[in-house]
Amino acid sequence: MASTSYAQSSIPFKMTQEGHIIIKAKVNDIEGNFIFDTGAGLTLITKAFSERIGKLHKQDGSFTGFRATGEQLTADLYDAHSLVIGTVIDKNPVLTIFDINLGSIDGLISLMSFKEQPFTIDYINKKIIFESDKSLSIIRKSGQQIPLQVNESRGKAITVFAYFRVNDNLTLQFSIDSGAGNDVYRMNSKFISPLSIDTVKANKLVIPSEFNPEVKTIIYQTNIKSITSKASSTVQCQNVKASFIDGLIYDGIVSLNWIGKRITFDLIRREMIVL
Structure with missing residues (x-):
């Protein structure tokens, strides 16, 4: 479960030519480059990045889902100690590992770490802002x-x-x-x-x-x-x-x-x- 950021904070992001939002995050204290993906469903890391992290605990069960195109995918699930995105700390997150080449990208960050943390994607200033109760109240009014x-x-x-x-x-x-x-x-x-x-x-x-x-x-x-x-x-x-x-x-x-x-x-x- 992610800990909520009570004071407003932010992290910068970069945009690829295709429009993907790239952020820095740490899995088990190892930093990587990730696509911030509200459509990913499940947080994913590449096999190459998992090898940098070291051994992750593999769950006995798995998760079967469907890509939007209808393609069925069954993913093994792994337990990490932490996923850190700026001031948001997701303790004991569940993720999956795919042997896929994403170039300089190490995986996809899903919304699972933000169930209790409101956030703003600011395309103008290229940053993700983790909202506090106070800042969220102001945003809601305008x-x-x-x-x-x-x-x-x-x-x-x-x-x-x-x-x-x-x-x-x-x-x-x-x-x-x-x-x-x-x-x-x-x-x-x-x-x-x-x-x-x-x-x-x-x-x-x-x-x-x-x-x-x-x-x-x-x-x-x-x-x-x-x-x-x-x-x-x-x-x-x-x-x-x-x-x-x-x-x-x-x-x-x-x-x-x-x-x-x-x-x-x-x-x-x-x-x-x-x-």
């Missing part, structure tokens, strides 16, 4: 509050969702995924017909999974008129390229960057506050 639906799976993984209107036609529940990169709008292909998408004119892609190249996903890319938060019409994007994906297990997935320049997550109250 920002647009958007309800979140929080899915906690077996106490091991967390995913957050919100409702959006697409083309002023459909109201869909989208996963909020900072790990998707910038300007990403993905929807289940079953909405192609209700949204009157012409697949003949769309760009068709077949993408192999980075975890299992034999698993391939069919994607149609085309422009859509608008995506608007159901709770706040000021949170909107227009004329964006969206991907319609066969087998997507959610209504859709959207990246975080377009929603606002400063976005606060309060998982205790299940809300996102946009400034």
